Amino acid sequence: MDDQDVQRIARDWISDLDLSNIRNDLTAYIKKANARLHVDDLGSGQSGTTVTIKGKTHITVNSGEPDERQRFTICHEIAHIVLGLPSRHELVPQWGYVKRDQNEVFCDTFAAELLMPWQQFQTVIRDIDEPSLAAIQQLTQEFKTSYPAACSRFSQFAPFPCAFVTMESGRIRYAARSTTLRQIGAKIPSKSPIPDASIAARLRAMEKNGTEQDTVEQDIWFDDWEAGLDLTELARHYAKTDTTVSLIWFSEEEAPRVEVDRFGSRIIEDEGLSELTGELSFSKRSRRR
Ligand SMILES: [Zn+2]
Structure with missing residues (x-):
């Protein structure tokens, strides 16, 4: 099972x-x-x-x-x-x-x-264009559930690349990923320390409860990731249990151009092999200037 x-x-x-x-x-x-x-x-x-x-x-x-x-x-x-x-x-x-x-x-x-029955949940999140603290709090109220539970469920159903990361005592314990994020082969290494440049690390360093949303670089969160692309991170820290949770997401336009093999691992781009390796997951790309 x-x-x-x-x-x-x-x-x-x-x-x-x-x-x-x-x-x-x-x-x-x-x-x-x-x-x-x-x-x-x-x-x-x-x-x-x-x-x-x-x-x-x-x-x-x-x-x-x-x-x-x-x-x-x-x-x-x-x-x-x-x-x-x-x-x-x-x-x-x-x-x-x-x-x-x-x-x-x-x-x-x-x-x-x-x-959070999936049909009801899908209907409710259809109206959410962009996650935010207010949007997640709305979900916790509508489904009478906890903040981490609502975030985790949201990340599973989000129609764009999105993940929910649970961290304990400064280390990543678990990451739930949306289908689109899995499809582009984005992997968040479990058991590794919270990335230094993340909002999660910044919040935890203050050693008190807090919630904060900001923009960070995608490659601080994902293994073997293209540099120069941004994502949004909504982090929350619970000081008493030293638990930090982050909802991270970006638009499909901000996804790097990658190919994924049938095991979900990214294939390194090689111009000479491009004819053999099939479709690109995303054709659009945008870079930070
Ligand atoms: Zn039990």
Whole structure:
């Protein structure tokens, strides 16, 4: 099973449900999972538990946590039930990738599909011409979800080259990329330090919570990338957990002229071979002056 399998299972699982009020009420999911929901004070550090008694699954979420977190927990617990994956989370922060069990990452992916159903999400982001803090905040409100969850989902569906990078303790942990960004072979090296010239690095250096948007060079983020092209970076830093997240994007016109082989690796341009290597992903290009 990989991330795409989980996505497919989730989309199939929700396909016969009435989702018209799902942004306010998760009952349709709870019923379909044959579960019962309890809201209880679980103290700090625990988001939820799931137990099965006489064939009925009881999901308990922590009343002390914010509504958006409770919703995420409910969907994450449902994922454990539907995917048949045992729960292995004791005091593991959500939306963190450090030592996060693969099953837990799968359940987060499944939860995102439930909280932000793809058809509704696609319809909403169609009206967003250009990402911004305001646009992402709008998504968090409409889908009652966290800022990183909305950014991650946005990067998957963006019709232009876009990525969402999660960084912890100064290192890149995970990057979600839009289809167009994958197609042009843009790779963000995981486990490497946050690029010095990024907005993320600048924000983290201030050692306090902050959000900032600015323009940086594309080649600071991508492996083996053409120099001289710009992208926009919207970074946010959470000082308490030393977590930094960046949404980065550029227009297709700003994409370098590249070719990608069938493994997604970039082919270095060589005039002598151009007739053998097929189509260019993008014919237009613009350079900074
Ligand atoms: Zn879990």
